[in-house]
Amino acid sequence: MTTAITTATTTTPQPHRDRPLERARWVVADTWVVARRHLLRLVRRPDELLGTLLVPVMAVVMFGFVFGDALGIAMGVPSADYREFLLPGLFALTMAFGIGTTTIAVASDVRGGVLDRMQTLPMAPVAVLAGRVLADVLTAVVELGLLMGLGSLVGWQWHGGAGAVAGAVGLLLLLRLMFSSVGILLGLLVSGPEAAMKYFALVFPLALVADTVVPTALMPAWLSGIAAWNPLSITVTSTRELFGNPTATPTSWVVEHASALAAGLPILLTSLCVALALLRFRRSVR
Numbered sequence: 001m002t003t004a005i006t007t008a009t010t011t012t013p014q015p016h017r018d019r020p021l022e023r024a025r026w027v028v029a030d031t032w033v034v035a036r037r038h039l040l041r042l043v044r045r046p047d048e049l050l051g052t053l054l055v056p057v058m059a060v061v062m063f064g065f066v067f068g069d070a071l072g073i074a075m076g077v078p079s080a081d082y083r084e085f086l087l088p089g090l091f092a093l094t095m096a097f098g099i100g101t102t103t104i105a106v107a108s109d110v111r112g113g114v115l116d117r118m119q120t121l122p123m124a125p126v127a128v129l130a131g132r133v134l135a136d137v138l139t140a141v142v143e144l145g146l147l148m149g150l151g152s153l154v155g156w157q158w159h160g161g162a163g164a165v166a167g168a169v170g171l172l173l174l175l176r177l178m179f180s181s182v183g184i185l186l187g188l189l190v191s192g193p194e195a196a197m198k199y200f201a202l203v204f205p206l207a208l209v210a211d212t213v214v215p216t217a218l219m220p221a222w223l224s225g226i227a228a229w230n231p232l233s234i235t236v237t238s239t240r241e242l243f244g245n246p247t248a249t250p251t252s253w254v255v256e257h258a259s260a261l262a263a264g265l266p267i268l269l270t271s272l273c274v275a276l277a278l279l280r281f282r283r284s285v286r
Contacts, residue, residue, distance in 0.1 A: 026123075027130075034131020056150075085240070085245060086156075086213065087151040091236075092175060094140075100183070102132065102187065106187025106188060110192075160243060168238075185277040207232065235262045
């Protein structure tokens with residue numbers, strides 16, 4: 001009996017990770033394992049989950065009610081029209097501010113030796129980074145759902161079809177994908193979570209010098225030209241068009257080609273940041 005068991009054990013075919021399809025299957029499985037770790041960690045820490053969801057809620061309340069009327073009057077539009085203009089900008093800002101959570105989490109994993117331990121496991125290095133990105137994107141789906149629900153309560157609504165709405169949500173998730181990859185790279189480069197929190201302050205100029213809260217047309221000419229090329233402005237302009245919300249009149253090449261740029265720029269920057277982050281990750285754990 002012992003001989004039969006031994007023979008059966010030794011003749012059982014083992015998975016071949018050197019085969020392309022098998023390797024791809026293991027990368028996908030490893031990516032989900034890492035993503036699940038981040039999601040479970042978020043669920044098991046209710047205060048962290050609450051803080052993640054509280055930021056978009058406060059943004060809608062503050063800009064929709066506290067500042068909305070004043071900004072609408074300053075722009076010469078009714079409050080309801082301004083809220084329809086504002087909400088796509090808040091959607092994009094929420095995607096951008098997620099970079100802080102990503103950077104701090106990655107920096108904490110580096111300091112705690114989590115990434116070193118993952119490197120000792122038989123898993124693809126790219127899955128460690130892809131799992132973090134996947135967890136961020138799934139969290140962003142929840143945030144967008146919450147924001148869109150709150151937006152409908154303050155007077156925002158979409159006027160396009162289901163395909164247009166799906167396209168707008170897809171562009172917003174692409175933006176979150178880009179900021180997640182940038183956050184991973186920064187988290188691998190900074191000295192620790194404390195430094196990551198300081199670098200997070202750099203997001204605010206990027207967030208405000210954009211067509212998010214006020215139109216770039218109200219900015220000085222030299223600043224509006226810079227703001228037009230801001231990835232946030234490009235995504236917001238495209239999503240406003242898809243949602244059927246008020247948007248800027250096409251007066252520049254960037255605005256006229258906003259949809260193509262909103263898809264192309266995040267993909268390009270994500271690819272670049274992932275490649276650099278993977279190179280940094282492989283060097284840091286040697």
